[in-house]
Amino acid sequence: MKRGFLLAAMVVVAAILVTSVALLLLEWRARETHQPSMTTIGGPFSLTDQDGKKVTDADYAGQWKLVFFGFTSCPEVCPTTLSRISLTLKALGPLGDKLHPLFITVDPERDTPEAMKSYVEAFDKRITGLTGTPAEIEAVAKAYRAFYQKVPQGNDYTMDHSTLIYVMRPDGQFETMLRYDDTPAEMAEKLKPLLEQG
Numbered sequence: 001m002k003r004g005f006l007l008a009a010m011v012v013v014a015a016i017l018v019t020s021v022a023l024l025l026l027e028w029r030a031r032e033t034h035q036p037s038m039t040t041i042g043g044p045f046s047l048t049d050q051d052g053k054k055v056t057d058a059d060y061a062g063q064w065k066l067v068f069f070g071f072t073s074c075p076e077v078c079p080t081t082l083s084r085i086s087l088t089l090k091a092l093g094p095l096g097d098k099l100h101p102l103f104i105t106v107d108p109e110r111d112t113p114e115a116m117k118s119y120v121e122a123f124d125k126r127i128t129g130l131t132g133t134p135a136e137i138e139a140v141a142k143a144y145r146a147f148y149q150k151v152p153q154g155n156d157y158t159m160d161h162s163t164l165i166y167v168m169r170p171d172g173q174f175e176t177m178l179r180y181d182d183t184p185a186e187m188a189e190k191l192k193p194l195l196e197q198g
């Protein structure tokens with residue numbers, strides 16, 4: 001009887017242990033897939049700006065940056081993102097000049113430097129549009145843990161892409177993220193204390 005109880009207790013303890021470990025693993029996996037590790041977002045890149053000039057991450061060193069991905073024929077998310085970022089720049093006043101938004105295309109096939117230029121400049125001249133070879137785009141998206149995928153649409157195609165806006169420090173380190181559907185007031189509130197740091 002006593003031995004039976006002990007055995008039952010041990011089984012219960014073992015079950016709890018196994019469940020806890022399984023839950024921990026699940027949570028760890030969820031973090032892996034949904035929340036990119038803060039220290040590993042960003043890194044070197046080599047791209048072409050909207051004036052056709054070859055650029056690297058070093059060209060933007062020493063500046064606060066907003067890095068985000070999209071494409072100029074995006075029906076909704078990208079126009080929303082760019083318009084909110086341009087309103088955020090205005091809301092920040094002179095502090096907005098310390099912030100350099102970098103819009104990186106995930107559709108380099110269609111988004112030539114010229115296409116990027118007319119698109120970003122329609123929102124705010126302070127926004128830089130970056131394109132590159134498919135390999136360069138793949139590399140920078142990987143560095144920022146950004147996702148994108150071509151989706152066929154009749155004879156044409158559209159792009160699926162992740163919508164996070166990465167706030168990068170002047171030293172190139174990741175600071176935080178904004179969501180494209182944050183209001184300009186919310187974005188400005190988050191950015192103000194950072195930009196005031198210098």
Ligand code: NI
Binds near residue numbers: 069071075077079
């Ligand atoms: Ni988009």
